[in-house]
Amino acid sequence: MGNKYEEIIDEIQSKLDDERLKAGEKLPSIRRFAKEFNCSINTVMKAYNELEKAHLIYSVPKSGYFAVGTDMPKKQKPMIIDFVSAGPDKSKMPYRDYQHCINQAIDLYKEEMFQYSEPLGLKSLRHQLSAQLQDLQVFAPPERIAVVSGSQQALDLLVSLPFPNNKKEICVEQPTHFSFIDSITSRSIKPIGIEVNQKGIDLHYLENIFRERNIKFFYTVSRFQNPTGCSYSNQEKKHIVELAQKYDIYIIEDDYMGDLDTRRKTDPMFAYDPSGRVIYTKSFSKVLLPGLRLGLAVLPEALMNNFSQAKFAADVHTPVLTQGALEIYLSSGMFKAHIEKLRRQYKKKGTILKKAYLEHLPPNAEFTGADSGFYSTVILPGRMKAKHLVKHLRKKNVLVQDAAPMYLPEYIKENRIRLSVSQVDDRKIAAGVKKIGDGMRELADSYI
Structure with a gap:
């Protein structure tokens, strides 16, 4: 039951975060969610109760559950894709x-x-x-x-x-x-x-x-x-x-x-x-x-x-x-069960990242790693410097890290960026890598 229960919480949390589920909007019925996740009604009820305790949703007798919020219009926040943060996925920490x-x-x-x-x-x-x-x-x-x-x-x-x-x-x-x-x-x-x-x-x-x-x-x-x-x-x-x-x-x-x-x-x-x-x-x-x-x-x-x-x-x-x-x-x-879950999660992230690299990076760019969801580097084409690309991508709300400080001074290389997808939503990885690839192409003209 534990995995399904957490999956339901993660799904609703994700919909709240990216506003696919807006303030005051009704959540799917317990019976519908049980069918969708192939789990018991009790599992869904447990997940909903947990979300209600966290003040993310509220219940109305005989009407169902609704997303918490006000009817005041909110300023739309830009979607930032953060490839810099390299800690465990916050939603998966026990x-x-x-x-x-x-x-x-x-x-x-x-x-x-x-x-x-x-x-x-x-x-x-x-x-x-x-x-x-x-x-x-x-x-x-x-x-x-x-x-x-x-x-x-x-x-x-x-x-x-x-x-x-x-x-x-x-x-x-x-x-x-x-x-x-x-x-x-x-x-x-x-x-x-x-x-x-x-x-x-x-x-x-x-x-x-x-x-x-x-x-x-x-x-x-x-x-x-x-x-x-x-x-x-x-x-x-x-x-x-x-x-x-x-x-x-x-x-x-x-x-x-x-x-x-x-x-x-x-x-x-x-x-x-x-x-x-x-x-x-x-x-x-x-x-x-x-x-x-x-x-x-x-x-x-x-x-x-x-x-x-x-x-x-x-x-x-x-x-x-x-x-x-x-x-x-x-x-x-508990640790063994937690690790098995993380292995599946990060292996999936690594697979998505590698596919995105192959599809969206310029052919003269190279990459390393990508087998885990934690670290990989991209080697920039030509004479392009990482610090310029980092600044360029920041304007597009994509955060990447210049790898130059990770070298000893006498070995430094200025054409590498580090990425981590450990905290990036799976659905945003390809979009972020596409912006990186597009950013490289846009900057390439300045090096001609």
């Missing part, structure tokens, strides 16, 4: 379920939820995470798992910590996300970049870097990379791990998008060396509730003490209440 888990955590642990705790996280949660990670082919004992305030905290701490190989330099994919660039540059570390694109990375060049430079670790987002949306094959992952073993280099594998991978038999790099050579990090921000700031890191034993001290110095520990709620959310099976 607010109510997590609220229940917070309440249960308080009832179960009582005062323990409001006391100081261990820097590396609740033992009970670390045991639950150890079991949960097995679904991602990550087999790690609870003693090697650290609970962190979002995976970014783990990454930031690891940038500064000394590693057992006593090396100093960092190798990083180009482009990569802003926050990791900030972690490096804020410490005056000069990283070595390597380009990642639809074809992967140049493994021969990577080996040269590993052999000739004093590399402490290689930072990689192995699945649905930000901003390119690219993923490595199992063969590439295995080869990169073998190179790291050969040249005594660590890998930090940021797998915060791994839960959304619908491909069977795809493994993280960690699976090819669970000894500690590959440090595995994961966040719940992109698939659960970003504001919770919850993540984890699987660390080698040699780093556990230093990491624990650095974690304690940073924030003492991650908030215990949210940890307890996450433990209940995972153990109850």
